[in-house]
Amino acid sequence: MSTITVNDAAFWQQEAQRLDWQQDFTSVVEEIDGGPRCRWFPGGRTNLSYNALDRHLAEKGDRCAIIQRDYRGATQRLSYHELWQQVNALSHLMISWGIRQGDRVMIVLPMTPLAAVAMLACARLGAVHVVVYSGVTSDALAQRVVACQPALLLHCSEHRGRQELPSIPTASATLRAVDCYSPDFTQALAQHIGCVVPCVWLESSQPSHLLFTSGTTGAPKGIVRDTGGYAVALLASLRHLFHVQDDEIFFTTADVGWVTGHSYGIYAPLLAGITTVMYEASTVNTPGESWWQMVAELGITRMLTIAGAIRLARQQGKPHASLASLRSLYLAGEPLDPATHSWVTRGMGVTCENHYWQTESGWPLLAGTGSGLAPVFTRAVDIVDATSGESCTPGQAGMLVIKDTLGPGGMSTLWQDDTQHDQRYWLRRDGRWFYATHDCAVRQNDSIVIQGRMDDVINIGGKRLATAEVENALAGIAGIIEVVATRTPHHLLGEMVALFVVTEGLTVQQEGMLKQQIRERLVSRCGRFALPRKIHFRRSLPKTFSGKFLRRMLTA
Template sequence: MYRESVEKPYDFWYKVANENYHWKEKNFSLEEPKSILDYNFDLSKGPIHIEWFKNSLTNICYNALDRHVENGNGDRVAFYYEGNDINDNHSTITYKELLKQVCKFGNVLRKLGVKKGDRVAMYMPMVMELIIAVLACARIGAIHSVVFGGFSAEALASRLIDSHSKIIVTSDYGIRGDKLIALKQAVDEAIDHHCQDTGFTCEKVIVVNRMNSKIVSMDTKPSHSISSPQIHWYEKRDVFYNDLMNDETISEECQVEWVKGEDGLFMLYTSGSTGKPKGLLHTTAGYMIYTSTTFKYVFDYHENDVYWCGADIGWITGHSYVIYGPLICGATSVIFEGIPTYPTPSRYWQIIDKYKVNQFYTAPTLIRTLMKIGDEHVKNGSTRDSLRILGSVGEPINPEAWLWYHNVIGNGKCAIVDTFWQTESGGHLITPIPGCITTKPGSATFPFFGVQPAVLPPTIEPQTPAASEELEGDCEGYLAIKFPWPGIARTIFGDHDRYEKTYFGIVNGYYMTGDGCRRDSDGYIWLTGRVDDVLNVSGHRLGTAELESAFVAHSSVAEAAVVPCPHDIKGHGIYCYVVLKDHVDISEQKKRDELSHALKQWIRHEIGPVATPDFIHFAFKFEKDC
């Protein structure tokens, strides 16, 4: 199959698209290859463009829900929802029930004036309402922009301003272990403070009352305690989700907006090597085909399996392998709101036994964290006998963690799929297919169907026509890809020039991943980490420039430089060199400690907890006579 996918890519993807999806209008054929794929990867030949099935009409929500209901599978479980606490709410939703909820919310959005192409932002915890909101946008042709709930109000504001989202869907709080995350408060701060004088206008904030919070007056500081959570309320702007959904005039049937293959589906922001995050735009048909095809083969999913991806929907893994890939394939999945160590470090393994999970997909950071806690929390109280496939995502997995994952979590019998991919790629790029490829601990192995990788020398000059420069055999260099795959992001929202320069402006004719790799003598690919100014912290991509900009915004800081450092758990730690302003006194250790703590809190506030520095190194300017 791989040989066919690279030697006859048009035939391969035509066959996949023709057999497995619903098309309102199937306007593609092998007689017109450009109706399947029309592209240019080489800036020297004109603007970059990638178009898959551009003239055909489909809808990804219809393919994820209606199709299964119409085929008699409406009573199949779509999601088992597992709450934060073992005594918290747990629920099950079938494909038929999910379709009704999605249709209702799609009608809610239409009633609020949302039209095809409008952007709707979401800043939410891992609850079913987030999945419903995402699919409702897809159903009516709106573009969803999910912002990770761990980001700060300022980081949220920058994404709202860039995307021009007219509606925001949020929650009063998220809950992580024994802590509340004040999401509604962050939305209020983003709109009322950070978005002022920018031209951004928010029409409505839809609030899921996750914690049954009470509304308090504006002159009262809200309580953030789990026992008595409180929020502020803006009458003209805010509306409760349940009030909208309980409106008897809202129908449970919602007309599908049939969209062209290259119409926008969602935007997702990822950090770049400049301070401004990149709003990557994914389109409908290619993403639909690629994310579901990768899901089907990489996780070896079969009917009646139960699958669980532990990623947050605020990241691309959550988009592709919590929502779209599994639902398009008619899968039954687990969605978990909590954290793996609460109320016990055995929580994940108890959930796997409870739902008899067959495929489990998580990050090396989590694997290393649980490995350090000890084997007894895995082996005592869980069998994990149902597991068949174990997946790894977000960063390279070190061999020690790979072997522990295989031997302890998988009882030595599970295939490991170590997947390399990116927000930009939409789905897996380099990955083993279980049962087909002999794995090596720490290697992502070989490319997925249609992916044509190349290893380029680290000394290659910009704008080089690089076909003759590709390294062969056992080598190390930059990982590039020389032919489009259906899931690739099409542009950076509002800035196609930046998209071209970032991914195609380095070497003519190649998409540059920004990652280094090594290829061994057997052809296996080993990822070696980022080669641009992006850190990979616990699978989360953070731009050094964004961190540096946040540091110098502090009143004590004159200059800052951020670099990665090795971290046993997170992969990359964040090491920060900080030059202070002349008036700042750190002559005593206590003052240095206090300022270091204050700067860490500042970064948590400006960007989010995931960006908290591991080390702050106070550097000093050298005077001319020094």
């Protein structure tokens, strides 16, 4: 791995001083055996729970740390001191269960303060938390249990607005399964209220948590995140990218089972000493009503969500609540279409910023307004031909790569699989390492436009066409809210394009005209082989809880 520049090192050296260290680090970054993996702030010892709670108590103990809106619409608040007390109580209880540094603790809890308490209790003890979306399927949960072998599994038996609950593995000699909404747990926790547990100071590069990818494009992988680099990166991003002030109320709509919920729902706001909002979704998915009402009632100042959710909110009409407190709306998770950006800035009258990042990166890689993005902070990027590895010319689509390092806070490796980490994610060219995002991008007017995943490719009579290229070609057509391209079998060509299009209540005649417009656009931008065999009009499309399209379900 190439050494970062003197200016880059100086930047991160300065940002690291905003964190409390029990022992100073000896350097900013060091490579591991000449490979793509590295250690950030080696030699330094710190603790996420201490930096998120303890260091704020003297000046901000009475400040609200968490506002939670539950699935019934009720609101509760926890101050930093109250949150610290609950974290200490659960830490003490976990010690009595035998949980020690390095043990994995799986957290399968809904979006309640207890989920944050459990994460911070693990961080306090040096245990590695593995948070899983609480509505995950039974098979997916079992797969993750086998993969990381947790010593403790915390779950919730109450439905709390969730339609289905996963089957919890039976407790064994190596796994304790605890229902955190049972009377037994409530009574046990109450006995530890008032106990204080000293933080376990961890080497900066030691893992703080594992986070499994959603698996919509392949088998879930256990992303390993470190401790010190992650905390430094999140604080730096809030300061330089989100421009947070001391009075912020930050609302991240993602569940804690996803990276956005980890980074900006829990850790970043608490590390900065501001207020974070946790939203426990109900069975009725109406962001256009509930979210804007929350902004008005709770005084939310900054909000982070995905473009798909805003498209759904747009279908539900203009906000019927005051958004005066909302300083910025941040979108991530998928390419941002012009219509959604325009609706936020003009229809809502709110500043809209676009971010691109991945579970693997931990925080944004690119940022900007609209679809044109630029690298964040010290990162250097390129767009390369996925076959040859050569740099693409402006306007030529290719794979986005990050040069040398993801920066602090990026994945350390894959759980118990350094080899797959190095081979799947990293490329070696001209003596440098390049992180392969596996996302399709194009450079336009000194900006980078993300088009979608590279691995979703349709083979049409030997011609390979990325679904991202099809969807990007159709962006901006009036009447289309969302569009997903998938493959459909063909007896001669092998495969052809099939489209699923969400529209704004068009008549049959208007749909016919739109079909013709779609065909003409695809021929002009992608070629005649891109002509879709089928075009399906839908009112909505199946998605994961995090908002990603379930392409495999549509293909089937």
